[in-house]
Amino acid sequence: MDASQLAIEGRVAEQHRHHSITPFFWVWGTLLVLTAIEVYLGYQNMEPKRMLTILMGLSFVKATLIIGYFMHMKYELSRMKWITMCSLVFCLAMMMVFFPDAFRILSLGVR
Amino acid sequence: MAEAALPRNVAEIYEPSLFGTYSKKVGMWLFLLSDSLTFGALLYAYSYGRISISNWPTPFHSGSIVNATIMTAFLLTSSLTMVLAVNAAALKNEKRRVLFLLATMACGAGFVILHGKEWSHLISEGLRLPIFPAVPHQEVASEFVNVSKTVPQFAGTFFTLTGMHMLHVTLGVVYLGVIALRRKFIPILLALWLVAWLATPAYSPFHYAAHVLLIAALVCSLIMWLKPKIYDAADVEVAGLYWHFVDLVWMFIFPLVYIMSTKIV
Numbered sequence: 001m002d003a004s005q006l007a008i009e010g011r012v013a014e015q016h017r018h019h020s021i022t023p024f025f026w027v028w029g030t031l032l033v034l035t036a037i038e039v040y041l042g043y044q045n046m047e048p049k050r051m052l053t054i055l056m057g058l059s060f061v062k063a064t065l066i067i068g069y070f071m072h073m074k075y076e077l078s079r080m081k082w083i084t085m086c087s088l089v090f091c092l093a094m095m096m097v098f099f100p101d102a103f104r105i106l107s108l109g110v111r
Numbered sequence: 112m113a114e115a116a117l118p119r120n121v122a123e124i125y126e127p128s129l130f131g132t133y134s135k136k137v138g139m140w141l142f143l144l145s146d147s148l149t150f151g152a153l154l155y156a157y158s159y160g161r162i163s164i165s166n167w168p169t170p171f172h173s174g175s176i177v178n179a180t181i182m183t184a185f186l187l188t189s190s191l192t193m194v195l196a197v198n199a200a201a202l203k204n205e206k207r208r209v210l211f212l213l214a215t216m217a218c219g220a221g222f223v224i225l226h227g228k229e230w231s232h233l234i235s236e237g238l239r240l241p242i243f244p245a246v247p248h249q250e251v252a253s254e255f256v257n258v259s260k261t262v263p264q265f266a267g268t269f270f271t272l273t274g275m276h277m278l279h280v281t282l283g284v285v286y287l288g289v290i291a292l293r294r295k296f297i298p299i300l301l302a303l304w305l306v307a308w309l310a311t312p313a314y315s316p317f318h319y320a321a322h323v324l325l326i327a328a329l330v331c332s333l334i335m336w337l338k339p340k341i342y343d344a345a346d347v348e349v350a351g352l353y354w355h356f357v358d359l360v361w362m363f364i365f366p367l368v369y370i371m372s373t374k375i376v
Binding site: 008019021024025028031032035038039041042043048051052055056058059062063066067069070071072076077079080083084087088091092095096098099101102103105106 | 128131132133140144147148151152155159160162163165176180183184187188190191194195348352355356359363365366367369370371373
C-alpha cells in the first residue's frame with residue numbers, strides 16, 4: 001500500500017477515536033422501536049396500499065439511521081455523501097418504471 | 112514496516128483523496144452500490160408480484176412473524192456490536208475488537224439458523240421450488256396445496272430474495288471470521304461445513320447449500336496464503352460497511368415480505 005493511503009487510513013482511524021459510542025446505542029434502540037411499530041402495523045388489517053406506504057416510510061427512516069450512523073456516512077465529506085447517495089437513489093428510482101405495468105395487469109379482462 | 116517508511120510530510124507530497132478517505136473504503140462503497148441494485152431488482156420483482164396478483168398468499172402466521180422479528184433483533188444487535196468492534200479497532204483495543212467481532216458473528220449465525228428453521232417449516236408444509244428435492248412422505252398443508260401451482264411467483268420471489276440475503280449474511284459471517292481470527296478461522300469453517308452437511312437431511316436444500324462454507328474455506332485459504340497480512344482498523348471498518356449493508360437490506364425485506372403477508376386470523 002502506498003504512503004498516501006496509509007496516511008489517510010491513519011487520519012480516518014483518528015476521527016473514529018473521537019466518536020462517542022453513545023449515539024450508536026440510541027440508534028440501535030430507535031431501530032428496535034421502529035421494528036416493533038412495523039410488527040404492530042402488520043396486525044392492524046389496514047388497506048395494503050396505505051400499509052405499504054407507512055412501512056416503506058419507516059424502512060427509509062431505518063435505512064437513513066443505519067447509513068448515517070452505523071456506516072459513518074454522517075462523518076464523510078459532503079462530496080462522498082452526495083455522489084454515492086444520489087447515484088443509488090437515481091438507479092433504484094429508475095426501476096419504478098415497471099410498476100404501472102403491475103397495476104395494468106390487475107385490470108386485465110375487466111374492460 | 113510500511114508505516115515506518117512513511118515520510119512525515121506525506122500530505123505535501125501526495126495529492127489528497129477526492130473523497131477524503133482511503134481507496135479500500137471507496138471500493139467497498141462501489142461494491143455495495145452495485146449490490147444494492149441486485150437486491151433492488153429482487154425487491155421490485157417481489158413488489159411487482161404483490162401488486163399484480165390479486166390472490167397473493169399471506170402464509171405467515173404469528174409464529175413466523177415472531178421468528179422474523181427475533182431475526183431482525185439479531186441483525187440490529189449485530190450492527191451495534193459491529194460498530195463497537197470498529198471503535199475498538201480504532202482505539203487499538205485488540206481484545207475488545209475480537210470480542211465484538213465474535214459477538215457480531217454469533218448474532219449473524221443466530222439469524223441464519225432461525226431463517227433456516229423458517230425455510231424448513233415452509234418447505235415441510237409444501238411451499239417449494241421445482242428445483243428443491245422432493246420431501247419423502249410429505250403431507251402438504253391445506254393452505255399450500257395450490258400456492259405453488261396457482262401463484263408460483265410467491266415461492267419463486269420469496270426463496271430467491273431471502274435466499275440471496277441468507278447467502279450474504281453467511282458470507283458476511285465468514286468475512287468477519289477471517290478478519291477476527293485470520294488463519295485460525297479456516298478449521299472452524301471446515302468443521303461448520305461438516306456439521307451443516309451431515310446434520311441436514313438429503314432432501315433439504317441446506318444439505319447442498321452447506322457447500323458454500325467449503326467453497327468459502329477454500330477461497331479464504333487461498334487469499335490468506337497468497338496475501339498474508341494482519342488486518343488493521345481500516346479492514347475492520349470496511350468489513351463493517353458490508354455487514355451494515357446486509358442489515359440495511361433486511362430492513363426492507365422484513366416489512367415487504369413478512370409484514371405485508373401476515374395472516375390475520
